[in-house]
Amino acid sequence: MPENAPFTACLRANYRGGPLFLRRARFTEKKPLAETIIQLVNASFQYAGSEKRALDGVSLSIRRGESVAIVGHNGSGKSTLCKLFNALLLPAEGTATVDGMDTRDEDSTLEIRRRVGMVFQNPDNQLVTTIVEEDVGFGPENLGVAPPEIRARVEQALSDVEMSAYADKASHALSGGQKQRVAIAGLLAMRPEVLVLDEATAMLDPRGRQEVLSTVFRLNKERGMTLVMITQFMEETLGCDRVFVMADGRLVMEGTPQEVFNQRELLEKSRLEAPAFVQLRDGLLAAGVPVSESAMTCEALADSLSRVLPESGSKEEKE
């Protein structure tokens, strides 16, 4: 393909609105960068026809560059909450702002969506074209980015998710984990500031989950990409800076994973439980085994136990 050719000619008809929108983008980027990138103030939401609020007076702020996990029982409002983060839903009461922009301001919608990219649960319904690189180029092309720039972004994005080898492959033939990484690459090509994963690993096998998690945590650590992760797997939250706990439409807890998972009673009330190794740690502590109170992962608990328990070679091992 020649350097200046349209990235995917068939999609070109779609970005008539591009230049106008880009001017707005440049304008907003002049504003000083706020420390807080996403802020909800007393935000509520109710689905049409539903009797109760899906979200009820939630206030929270997410800082630029941090990693945040959102956990909660089915129907607790996690997904609704995340949809407020990029104006897929608008708060009925209260406000949601992204980088200072009010999500209710329609003129900001596109810019908000570019900044906050979302990956959903099902790997099979997020890819829109048949070839991997075309899929990754779809976003920037819709933003009106020039073809040579699109190509550069696509290459970079695929390399960021370690999928460069699949650039010209058919997207339907990929594994679930690969599809999710391509979906992430599609967002990266739009240069987002926040990645929101709405249970993006729920339908994946262990290997696929690992692929996706290591990709997003690397982007967070190395690029300072803000990461918001909704998950039902409590152990996935341990790598995050903060955990938000939702229950019945309310934000009931927030803190470091350590702080949150120490609140066993409140967790229980929210229909959740601590990660398995935290439960084991607490069981051991209760039985008087002096393991480290901060151990939450397999590795940390093994380190701590190896200092407490006798090494092999002692008489007991031979039995």
Add this chain to the structure above:
Amino acid sequence: MPILIQQLSHTYLPGSALAYPALSGIDFSIEAGEFLGVIGHTGSGKSTLIQHFNGLLLPTSGSVLVDGLDTREKKLRRQIRSLVGMVFQYPEYQLFEETVEKDVGFGPKNMGLDEDEIHERVFEALSLVGLPPEQFAENSPFELSGGEKRRAALAGILAMRPKYLVLDEPMAGLDPRGRAEILSLVESLRKNNGTCIVMVSHSMDDVAMYSDRIAVLSGGKLAMLGTPEEVFSRGSELLEMGLNLPQATRLVRALRERGVTVGRDYYRMDELEEELIRRYGHAR
């Protein structure tokens, strides 16, 4: 009588350029009343395998006999499908009727049962899954919460009173309590009704906790078949197949790397916890 899987091979699109052998030479049997866990990496053939148990897929070669009934016999298929209940991933997406009662009653109705019998079975199934019929029967299935929908979909299968219940990732996407509810329901079906459970899951902990035996698929072949203890003692092989280990087994291995050996390869957290406490007591 068991489900007999004899030299089962299955090739998708046989004879074409896209022919893909998904299963080859699978040979084992599933005993009535047992809890069989099925694990394997994506593409290992798990879903292809379980779809043979009620004749949704037919062997390219070999055979599957359910209580002696050959799934290849078209005449027997209705009978086989009432013996083997199949719950797919995200079964709640398959709810379609106007009321919960009608949805759950769809299977029994297709079995040709009379109204009273259907009604009785629907109420029984709804009670089993923890959706009190007097409260839920008249609701639209689409007004239920995620976890309730999942249980309603499961009730639709239970209403057919299957002897074998095959579940593909029944807990995917549920919160911890929802997972526990489904697991304890399945376990009680086995205990109280003697239902044979075949459960495909990515959660090694759940499989380890409940299975009598575990079948491990890899590249379309039956790579291992044994008790949880037998299977999870071969941790390195499982890891090579792209599988995880139960968390207890992971900790045992991490301890071993640090020079601490615990008696055996534990695969249940509760048992490992007891052992660690015992070991600490001994050491003092």
